[in-house]
Amino acid sequence: DAGITQSPRHKVTETGTPVTLRCHQTENHRYMYWYRQDPGHGLRLIHYSYGVKDTDKGEVSDGYSVSRSKTEDFLLTLESATSSQTSVYFCAITPRPDFEAFFGQGTRLTVV
Amino acid sequence: TQLLEQSPQFLSIQEGENLTVYCNSSSVFSSLQWYRQEPGEGPVLLVTVVTGGEVKKLKRLTFQFGDARKDSSLHITAAQPGDTGLYLCAGSRTDSWGKLQFGAGTQVVVTP
Numbered sequence: 001d002a003g004i005t006q007s008p009r010h011k012v013t014e015t016g017t018p019v020t021l022r023c024h025q026t027e028n029h030r031y032m033y034w035y036r037q038d039p040g041h042g043l044r045l046i047h048y049s050y051g052v053k054d055t056d057k058g059e060v061s062d063g064y065s066v067s068r069s070k071t072e073d074f075l076l077t078l079e080s081a082t083s084s085q086t087s088v089y090f091c092a093i094t095p096r097p098d099f100e101a102f103f104g105q106g107t108r109l110t111v112v
Numbered sequence: 113t114q115l116l117e118q119s120p121q122f123l124s125i126q127e128g129e130n131l132t133v134y135c136n137s138s139s140v141f142s143s144l145q146w147y148r149q150e151p152g153e154g155p156v157l158l159v160t161v162v163t164g165g166e167v168k169k170l171k172r173l174t175f176q177f178g179d180a181r182k183d184s185s186l187h188i189t190a191a192q193p194g195d196t197g198l199y200l201c202a203g204s205r206t207d208s209w210g211k212l213q214f215g216a217g218t219q220v221v222v223t224p
Contacts, residue, residue: 094212
């Protein structure tokens, strides 16, 4: 199995609080991605990174920020969580976008 | 509107029947990938198609990449209950290399 770990696996938080999700990899892959998955929408790209300190927005980036200070860690932050951000969040890694992407187990986030 | 449009959204068939899932876009892709996702898990790669017009077979699954590299299809012959899952296509546009995006998915249910 690819070495990719998401933490936490489950979280319940209140509206307006900041939340940080962590993706950690041991594969030394260049590309890292954060997606959210909601019924009927498949996986929607939030942000991605193509190297340390190199990040770019995806299709649903509003309300989210990311940081990658080390190759192995990609952090997703919700500055002020809203109920619309209740979702399952997946991190993915790959050495190249046309190579196989490996996914973490997902984080189920509930904003109440 | 998602970059990759999948159809149908849902397919329910009997064991032994055939099915086809489509993935369409107005954009050109360097490659397209197909993933299958089981409940509670991250997606797992089935195949990557790279060359326009390419056909790849994986046991009872046949994948095609359109000549113009804008669309792809997945055909399953003699479906089995083990084929049940969410099928997702994914790709990185030629003009935004690195931005790996997914379609909304096709939920396939195969009943015995």
